[in-house]
Amino acid sequence: MEKGEGILHILHTNDLHSHFEWMSCIAAGLKSIRLAVQEREEPVVTVDLGDHMDRAQLKTEATWGQANIDVLNETGYDLATIGNNEGLTFPRIKLDQLYRNATFPVICANLLDAKTKQIPPFLKPYLIKQYGDLTVGWIGITASFSSVYELLGLTALVPEKVVAEYVAAIRSRVDLIVILSHIGYSGDVEMARSIKGIDIILGAHTHTYLAEGEMVKNTLICQTGKFGEYIGHVTVTYDKQTKAVQKMRADCLPTRLYEPDKKVEEVIERHQERAENIMGEVITSLKYDLPVSWEEESPLSNLLAAGLRVWVDAEISLVNSGTLLFSLRKGKVTRKDLLSLCPHPINPCRMKLNGRQLLVILEEALDASVIHREVNGFGFRGKVIGWLSIDGAEVHYDKYAPVGRRIKRVEIQGAPLQEERLYTVGTIDMFTFGIIFPMFKQGTENKFYLPEFLRDVLQKQLQDEKELQKTAHKRWHEI
Numbered sequence: 001m002e003k004g005e006g007i008l009h010i011l012h013t014n015d016l017h018s019h020f021e022w023m024s025c026i027a028a029g030l031k032s033i034r035l036a037v038q039e040r041e042e043p044v045v046t047v048d049l050g051d052h053m054d055r056a057q058l059k060t061e062a063t064w065g066q067a068n069i070d071v072l073n074e075t076g077y078d079l080a081t082i083g084n085n086e087g088l089t090f091p092r093i094k095l096d097q098l099y100r101n102a103t104f105p106v107i108c109a110n111l112l113d114a115k116t117k118q119i120p121p122f123l124k125p126y127l128i129k130q131y132g133d134l135t136v137g138w139i140g141i142t143a144s145f146s147s148v149y150e151l152l153g154l155t156a157l158v159p160e161k162v163v164a165e166y167v168a169a170i171r172s173r174v175d176l177i178v179i180l181s182h183i184g185y186s187g188d189v190e191m192a193r194s195i196k197g198i199d200i201i202l203g204a205h206t207h208t209y210l211a212e213g214e215m216v217k218n219t220l221i222c223q224t225g226k227f228g229e230y231i232g233h234v235t236v237t238y239d240k241q242t243k244a245v246q247k248m249r250a251d252c253l254p255t256r257l258y259e260p261d262k263k264v265e266e267v268i269e270r271h272q273e274r275a276e277n278i279m280g281e282v283i284t285s286l287k288y289d290l291p292v293s294w295e296e297e298s299p300l301s302n303l304l305a306a307g308l309r310v311w312v313d314a315e316i317s318l319v320n321s322g323t324l325l326f327s328l329r330k331g332k333v334t335r336k337d338l339l340s341l342c343p344h345p346i347n348p349c350r351m352k353l354n355g356r357q358l359l360v361i362l363e364e365a366l367d368a369s370v371i372h373r374e375v376n377g378f379g380f381r382g383k384v385i386g387w388l389s390i391d392g393a394e395v396h397y398d399k400y401a402p403v404g405r406r407i408k409r410v411e412i413q414g415a416p417l418q419e420e421r422l423y424t425v426g427t428i429d430m431f432t433f434g435i436i437f438p439m440f441k442q443g444t445e446n447k448f449y450l451p452e453f454l455r456d457v458l459q460k461q462l463q464d465e466k467e468l469q470k471t472a473h474k475r476w477h478e479i
Contacts, residue, residue, distance in 0.1 A: 004241060005237055005240065006237070007236065008042070008045070008134050008176070008235075008236040009033070009042060009045070009233065009235055010045050010047065010178065010200070010202070010232075011034070011045070011046045011232065011234075012047050012048070012049060013047075013049065013228060014049035014050065014202075014223060014232075015049070015051045015204050015205070015226045016051065016052045016226075017051055017053075017057075017085065017226065018052070018056070018068065019057075019228050020059060020067075020071070022228035023071050023228065023268065024260035024262075024264040024268065025228075025256065025258045025259070026075065026228050026255050027071070027076075027260075028261040028264075029231045029257070029258040030046055030231060031075075033231075034046065034076070046077050046078050046079075047078060047080060047138075047180060047202060048080040049083070049180055049182055049202055050080070050081050050083025050085070050086060050180075050182035050204050051084065051204060052085075052086070053065045055085070055343075056339070056343035056381045058272075058275045058276075058279055058336065058339060059268070059271045062275035062278040062279050063271055063278075064090065064094050064098070065086070065090065065098050066101065066271075067267075067268070067275070069098070069099065069101055070101075070271065072102065073101070074263055075264060078104055079106075079138060080104060081106065081107055081108050081140035081181075081182055082106060082108050082111075082140075083143070083205060084142065084182070084205070086098065087142055087149065087152075087154075088145060088149070088450075089345040091450075092153050092154075095152070097122075099122050106122060106140070107123065107126060107138055107180060108124075108125070109139055109157075109162045109166055110141045111142065111156055111157075112154065112155040112157065117155070120154070123140075124140075125139070126138060126139045126170065128170065128174055133238075133240045134176060134243060135173070135243075136174060136176045137171075137174035137178070138179075138180060139166045139167070139179050139180070140180040140181075141159040141162060141179065141181055141183055142156075142182040142183065143159070143182055143183050143184065144159055148429075148450065151448055151450045152450060159183050159187065160187070160190065160191055160194070163195055163198070164194075164195050167196075171197045175238070175245075176200070176236065176245065177200075178199065178200045179200070179202065180202055181201050181204065184203070184204075184205040184206035184208075185203060185205075185208040185221075185223060186206070192216035193216060198219045199218070199219065199220065199236075199245060199248070200219065200221075200222065200234060201220070201222070202222050203223035204223060206223070207223075207226035208223045208225070209223065209225035210223050210224075210250070210252070211251075212250050212251065213234070213249075220250060228255055231252070232250065233250070234249070234250050235249045236248050276336070279334065279336035281334060281335045282333065282334050283338060283459055283462065283463065284459075285331060285332050285333070286330050286332075286333060287468075288330050289328065289330050290303065290327060290468075290471065291327040292321055292326065292327050292328075294321050294322050294371065294372075294383075294386035294387060295371060295387060297387060297389065297474060297476045299471035299472055300321075300327060300471070301319070301321035301389035302389055302391065302470075302471045302475065303458070303470075303471045304323070304324065304342075304454065304457065304458050305390055305391040306461065306467060306470060306471075307457040307460060307467065308348055308426045308427070308428075308454075309391045309426045311348050311449065311457050311460075312349065312426040312447070313424070314350055314392065314425055315392050315412055315413050316358070316391070316412050316413075316426070317390060317392060317425070318361065318389070318390055318425065318431075319426075319427060319428055320385045320387070320389065320428075321387040321388075321389050322375075322386030322387075323344060323380075323382060323386075323428070324341060324386075324458075325340065325342070325343070325383075328462075333462060338455050338458065342454050342455040343455075344379050344430075344455075345379045346378075346428050347428070347449055347451075347453060347454075348427075348448075348452060349426075349429045349432060349446060349447060349448045350427075350445075351425050351427065351440070351443030352422045352423070352424060352425065352443060352445045353422070353423055353440075354419065354420060354421060355420065355423065356419040357442060357443075358439075359407055359410065359417070359419070361439050362388070362395055362410065363403075364436075364439075365437070366399060367403070370436060371385060371386060378430040378433055378435060379430055385436055389475075390475045392412060393413075393417075394475060395407065395409075395476050396409040397477070397479065398479045399478060408479055425443070428454065
């Protein structure tokens with residue numbers, strides 16, 4: 001560093017998704033870097049960009065995210081924003097309480113309480129802080145799944161519009177503006193191109209790995225991939241007199257290079273023991289095995305389809321067997337078993353589809369490429385799509401007929417399917433994006449059921465002996 005120059009260090013992580021196995025090494029890395037730069041009397045800030053939590057993980061599920069908060073506190077984070085896994089997968093009352101024990105502020109400018117039209121008490125829209133000679137403005141944003149946030153009593157504003165407003169409001173008061181963004185790489189690039197005055201965007205959501213960051217116009221965009229495999233380190237060099245930024249550098253440091261931090265390991269071990277006790281609760285005891293298959297109709301997936309149809313009050317339900325990761329054996333079933341079986345943060349939903357659209361979906365469901373297709377994202381924590389399980393309908397098909405003509409006859413609620421008629425369909429929110437089965441994207445009158453997950457539907461079914469006895473009934477009939 002030359003005379004008259006100042007340096008600010010920003011350390012960042014994103015999308016850990018409750019990969020606790022990396023957290024003690026991350027803590028060690030962050031603490032090591034902070035110690036080194038503090039010895040040079042250079043200020044350093046540590047931030048997380050959201051999706052630190054994932055309710056598919058035992059400790060997060062059992063503690064409603066408090067295991068994550070304790071790790072963040074012990075690691076020494078200074079700031080955070082929230083991702084969709086914090087914002088959308090917790091009941092509102094739990095979300096309001098999520099950060100009450102956090103030792104750091106959480107900033108997000110584009111989420112409002114739907115009733116008060118104000119930023120919720122657990123969030124701040126932005127923060128202005130002094131680091132040595134440099135004044136930094138931090139603005140947080142998260143992906144605006146507006147229709148889903150509405151069900152939690154929150155209004156999600158368009159992130160780019162909100163950022164533009166706050167940048168204009170605080171630019172004259174700060175030397176540097178940093179966006180804590182959980183909207184994804186393409187959104188970050190668009191912001192950098194269209195909004196003047198942003199110096200740095202620390203990104204998340206799309207699990208994009210930018211080894212040395214990326215300059216778009218005058219904005220440095222950074223993101224470290226996923227699951228805590230890398231720690232991001234941004235170095236900002238500036239003129240102490242004018243406060244003008246002279247250069248910015250971004251690096252991604254492999255977490256595996258650091259030995260685990262013992263204090264964070266102790267926090268994790270303590271929560272593991274607590275989680276095992278909580279999730280060891282027995283929810284039912286099965287009198288017989290409930291197998292699942294990803295390649296053909298099976299009792300456990302039929303049970304889920306039946307529960308889904310009743311849960312959303314539909315005429316027919318459609319859900320892929322790949323949401324169930326293994327078969328259940330006779331005997332006790334615990335909350336831990338249920339979480340391992342169906343870990344996805346996927347919600348039930350209801351929509352309207354006509355008979356013709358349903359026929360297309362059922363026909364596509366027979367394709368081997370669909371059954372064996374691997375899916376990442378959209379809340380899915382499984383391996384492949386699997387067989388399309390149904391309830392409320394009987395499907396007669398000829399698997400040897402030409403593609404597009406394999407479905408021979410369908411009855412819904414005992415009556416022949418009518419191509420022009422609208423049917424009330426129960427399914428899962430993942431399908432509404434149009435992945436795998438594009439026809440689902442044409443559904444109308446969509447209604448999402450929050451905060452319940454598929455495993456909540458399945459738990460209710462597993463505790464109902466009458467429903468268990470119906471699982472062997474075939475819905476798909478090969479001609």
